Amino acid sequence: MSEGEKPSPANLSPRGLGEAPAPHYLGHRERARQRFLKLGEQHIEDYELLELILQIVIPRKDTKPLAKELIRAFGSFSGVFSATPKQLDQIKGLGLVSATNLKIIQAAAQRFARDRMTPDLPILGSWTALIDYCHAQMAFNDVEQFRILFLDKKNRLIADEVQQTGTVDHAPVYPREVIRRTLELSATALILVHNHPSGDPTPSTADVEMTRRINDVARPLGITVHDHIIIGKSGHSSMRGLKLI
Incomplete structure (x- = not known):
């Protein structure tokens, strides 16, 4: 508004001169x-x-x-x-x-989601919290990620670590490296987890073979592989539940 110009109704808000409308x-x-x-x-x-x-x-x-x-x-x-x-x-x-x-x-x-898996309680008793946590961490990654939950003799969580990150349809996993890290942490049980960026959590033949190789190395050392969970965008699969291990 130029000097001396009178305010017009368009320049006035209901609350008074010079105050812009909300x-x-x-x-x-x-x-x-x-x-x-x-x-x-x-x-x-x-x-x-x-x-x-x-x-x-x-x-x-x-x-x-x-x-x-x-x-x-x-x-x-x-x-x-x-x-x-x-x-x-x-x-x-x-x-x-x-x-x-x-x-x-x-x-x-x-x-x-991670903190819902109370360290003082067996992780297998909090299955819903475990799946929610894994889904939040991995379901929408655009590349495969392989992680391991390391457990003590009472199945309490010691550590959750990403072991490998791969491509859109593959993450290399080396059974002896998995066992080496398990022994370093003094863990006695494992839950393996990885995602399928395609969204379909159905285990592949390669998934099943890799899990069995890890199990074959772990068993003689007294290390239990409780499960291998595969996470997809809209669901998950459990190899233990499917009787694949």
Whole structure:
């Protein structure tokens, strides 16, 4: 407005001269938060939960369109968090800082899932927590990852370690290296876990043969291979459950 010009109605907000109107999305944000508090996590859509998370990451923006675009781009809620910062940075409206913040939230969720597997209790007694943890860690990786849960004689978790990271359909596993690390940790039992980036958790012939080779080396040393779990995007399989070991 030029000097001496009288304010027009278009330049006035309901609250007075010079005060800009509140952004249109503020009311929507509050309604979304109240909906979450009223209904709980299980009764809101994936994009609605992602929208609420993005409100924390990006405090001054309407995040509903961005939430829908991210789920469209990466296929699912979990797929968004499993994407790399570089992949997330390519989505218009996000940026590398916000992408990094999403990865921090993912790390917190994974840590929470890990801590549900109480170290003082047998891990085999917390099967649901174990599967939830493995799924959070591995289900949406775009390459195969082979990890081992090392257990003591009471089947309590000693360590969880990624042994190998491979390609989209293969991760090299060396049975003697698996046993060497088991002995270093004084573990007496193992749970083997790896993911299938294809999404199908069905064990391959190579998966079964590799598991049996590890079992053949472990058994004479008094080391028990409890299971080999394969994680896919929408489920898992247990070789023990399938009677393959």
